[in-house]
Amino acid sequence: MPKGQPSVVPDDGLTTRQRRNRPLLAVHTGVGKGKSTAAFGLALRAWNQGWPIGVFQFVKSAKWRVGEERALRVLGASGEGGAVTWHKMGEGWSWIQRDARDALSSEEAAREGWEQVKRDLAAETHRLYVLDEFTYPMHWGWVDTDEVVEVLRTRPGTQHVVITGRNAPRALIDAADLVTEMTKVKHPMDAGQKGQRGIEW
């Protein structure tokens, strides 16, 4: 239920209101479906609140999440809710000069993405950050997990962050406020069905 009661009231010196408005770090991990789709579902709520939303897609393919991207862009441009900024590693990140993008390895591109997230957090650019598939650069050691945790721990203001992807590092899970593991119970690919338009992308 939406306004559920907490199971314990902590002795942290905060009022309920202060605690309620505490910025959240959420992690959606596990091998099941729905990690990113749930993050974009959260973005709909943030949009409805009028919050500026920043999406960083840490994946190679520029075609990934085309449906979500188009929907969020239309919502952002509607003027009825929050603004939406959508950054794609698969296109070499928009803030990097076009001829410099091709020279970037995936590892360098992932680091560049994280550097921009840090700049945006420091400037309090957005109120919700969707760092899609960002667990992988951490898992692969391209981006230092301890640095990520420290930057998030000390981020200013009220900036919510959702990180998606398999293999979320332990330190990230420890630092998160909300962690959901998506577990695969059954998947059509197990029965020989390939991914389909409108469902998988």
Add this chain to the structure above:
Amino acid sequence: MPKGQPSVVPDDGLTTRQRRNRPLLAVHTGVGKGKSTAAFGLALRAWNQGWPIGVFQFVKSAKWRVGEERALRVLGASGEGGAVTWHKMGEGWSWIQRDARDALSSEEAAREGWEQVKRDLAAETHRLYVLDEFTYPMHWGWVDTDEVVEVLRTRPGTQHVVITGRNAPRALIDAADLVTEMTKVKHPMDAGQKGQRGIEW
């Protein structure tokens, strides 16, 4: 990855294309977060494909999912993707006469919702159905699970259905093509934090 390879190729006499376009029954269950948010994330993809979307909210509160509802309504009205029809049990369902709504118990209202889903499926009204929190009427015995399974098994055309909620009945899981269990690893309410605007609703 979006266009992944199936692990087995079934001996079902279908071509890959036929198998690919097979209508899906997806179930998001478990006690973790993200069951409904992931369903609405899926709706963004369906919208992007131009598919008509029908949402049926099987919950009492009319205020539930206000962010998702407003976002989907704006998208549906944008003319750039699929149309969106949003039905709320919490308002007594729009197709029921206003003075008759108040006389309905929750159980009767849930049954009325399911009757409309059946009519829409028979008429092939939508291409994606989000039956939000529909596991509960089944779990509580208000709606007969075997009938649901049979109606879904024999639905005409290409109509995808996503059902969300805890305690998905075994027969529904057996009938589904895609089942994801959302598992709670950590939740802010465990640390005494109450739900907050923009995150929980």
